[in-house]
Amino acid sequence: MSASPQLDQEYLAQRQLKRGSAGWLLLAGLGVSYVISGDFAGWNFGIAEAGWGGFVIAAGLMGLMYFTLVLSLAEMSAAIPAAGGGYSFARQAMGPVGGYITGLAVLIEYAIAPAAIVIFIGSAVESLLGFNGPVVYAIFYAVFIGIHLAGVGEALKVMMVISGLAVLAILGTAVALIGDFNAELLFDIAPTDAAGASEFLPFGWYGVWAALPFAMWLFLAVEGVPLAAEEAKNPAKDVPKGIIGAMIFLLFTAALVVFILAGITGSEALGSSAVPLVDALNAAGNPQLATLVNVLALAGLIASFFSIIYGYSRLVFALSRAGYLPQSLSLTNKRKVPARALIIPGIFGFLASLSGEGDLMLTMAVVGATVSYALMALSHILLRVKQPELPRPYKTPGGVFTSGIALVLALVALTGVYAFDPRAFFYTIGLFIIGAAYFFLHSRNKLIATTAEEEFNLLAAAEADLEAGK
Structure with missing residues (x-):
């Protein structure tokens, strides 16, 4: 779509987000909110795959992957503050095809994850209300x-309010349990005859590999903070501070739940617990707090559900505005909210939730996530090599070495999904094939610009015309 300035101006006028709505603290809260439900349940099933020691190794590797990825995203989000987040970075580095595949991977993650979470919300509501x-x-x-x-x-x-309640539940649980911690309970799973098995690694090294997808659940979706870049007060400063701040806090809460809970209930019991915080409090003889945390666990699920809906809407908005998806999806209302980008994926998510297979959908979301992480890390490397002159208000410590670590670990994590559940792996590959067919057969001829830079310049010029005409 090339057009006269009038068409450019009209096109953008119908596709504007509300700028200056979020400072770095709100963005950090968004990052925590994306992830916080993962501290309440799901991650602990990795202990059943690897034992406590094996899961600690898996969680350490995934924590390193996310931290190096976040540092890479901080640089790119400051240099390219667009609502598409990882898609925008990849398009700048790899062109329309690389940008779309990255955006598709993030979309698979963000569209499927709320459907899985709402199933877990339903289970929580059933336990509380019947x-x-x-x-x-x-x-x-x-x-x-x-x-x-x-x-x-x-x-x-x-x-922010909902996330705050969830964080309060985690911190309160840790304080209540720390006095009852028993290190011997960490290693109560008997070693098997697997290769490399020991008291520390009862299921050997294969268990560590299979536990990687569960370890990701402690951090999954924090990479969505740059999706809010166009609504930040000062994107070049706020987005890096927000995403790094969120990641540091999530590392802290992950360490709390992984280390303390197993030392209360025992690793064997924790590996099969549907509500690990609640079970730990009950095991420690604190049923009143357990009931309260059970209620607040619902707040944690709601926080992630709520924030990932925000994330998918901004991604769909950006992909639609660029022409990758139907352009009607990027229309914004009087409040400058992309209403159709919120509602239509929500309908698809609701239909997916009717399957009731929350675990399968979460694993599929992890496949989409790991593919996107590898492509975003690669984008950082390519941008450093191909566009060294690009203004970078924030620079990643360690440069391409840091993003190289994220790239390698993302590929390892992708194979871990296959080790745990080949069905989820192949189902997600099927979604990639469908999405790729849509692009190559239809939308590649609908793009509003041939390069990311051209698209951003077109939008900036049209926005300047709009401001001048007010």
């Missing part, structure tokens, strides 16, 4: 999409 099912899923999708439609500032403030 009912569950499609009506519960529909209510949660409708209510939280509705809050997003009210405006980004309002939505992010609600999200």
Whole structure:
């Protein structure tokens, strides 16, 4: 789509987000909110695959992968502050095809994850109130999409409150349990005859490999902070501070739950627990706090559900505005909210939730995530090599060595999904094939610009015309 300035101006006028809505603290809160439900459940199943020692190794590797990726994203988000996040970085580095494949990988992650989370929310509601099912899923999708439609500032403030309650539950649990910690319980799983098996690694090195997807659940989706770049007050400073701050805090909460809970319930029991914080509090003789944490665990699930809906809407908005997806999806309303990008993926997510297979969908989301991580890390390397002159308000410590670590570990994590669940791996590859077919057969001829730089310049010029005409 090449056009006259009038068409450019009109096109952008219908596709504007509300700028200046979020400072770095709100962005850090967004990053924590994306992830916080992972501290409450899911990660602990990795202990059943690897034992406590094997899971600690897996979590350490995935923590390193996310930290190096976050440092790489901080640089790119400051240099290219666009709502597409990783898609925008990859398009700048690898052109339209690389940008689309990266965006598709993130979209698979962000579209599938809320469907899985709402199934877990339904289970939590059932344990508290005694009912569950499609009506519960529909209510949660409708209510939280509705809050997003009210405006980004309002939505992010609600999200901060919900996330704060979830964080309070984790910190309160850690304080209540620390006095009952028993290190001997960390190693109560008997060693098997697997290669490399020991008391520390009861399932050997294969167990570490299979536990990688569960270790990712402690950090999954923090990479979505740059999706808010166009709504930040000062993107070049706020996005790097926000995403790095969120990652440091998430490393802290991950260490709390991994180290303390197994020393209360024992690793064997923890590896099969549906509610690890609650079970640990009950094991320590604190049922009143366990009941409260059970309620606040629902807040953690809601926080991640709510914030990932925000993330997929901004990604769909960016992909649509660029022409990769139908351009009607990037239309914004009077509150400068991309309503269709919120509602239509939400309908698909609700339909997916009807399958009831939350674990399968989470694993599929991890496949999309690991592919996107590898491509985003590669984008950082290529941008350093191909565009050394690109203004970089923030520079990644260690440069391409840091992003190289993220690239290698992302590829290792991708193979870990295959080791755990080949079905999820191949289902997700099927989604990539469908998405790629749509691009090559249709949308590659609909792009509004041939390069990312051209697209950004076109949008910047059109926005300047709009501001001048006010």
